[in-house]
Amino acid sequence: MPRCLIPDCQNNGQNNITVRLRREDTSAIWAPNSEGYLCDIHADQGYNIEVILTPNANRTITTNVSAGGAVATRTTNINHHP
Numbered sequence: 001m002p003r004c005l006i007p008d009c010q011n012n013g014q015n016n017i018t019v020r021l022r023r024e025d026t027s028a029i030w031a032p033n034s035e036g037y038l039c040d041i042h043a044d045q046g047y048n049i050e051v052i053l054t055p056n057a058n059r060t061i062t063t064n065v066s067a068g069g070a071v072a073t074r075t076t077n078i079n080h081h082p
Contacts, residue, residue, distance in 0.1 A: 004039035007069035013037025017065050019051075032076035036065030 004013040015038045020031040056062075062075040 011039035015043040034063035035072035035074040
């Protein structure tokens with residue numbers, strides 16, 4: 001199991017940080033998991049979340065998640081076809 005993303009936390013991170021783009025009907029266009037995880041203690045504390053969108057043309061979503069320490073990066077293919 002991965003470690004919690006919070007620097008110096010030694011707990012297992014069982015809560016995955018994800019991103020979802022929804023249509024008006026609430027169905028997802030894409031919804032990748034990230035490589036960022038939080039333990040139960042840190043998941044409950046609340047956060048300010050900054051989202052930076054950089055368009056690309058390769059039909060992938062790359063997530064970069066950090067809590068001030070290492071950056072957890074994951075790239076996921078978009079499986080939905082327009």
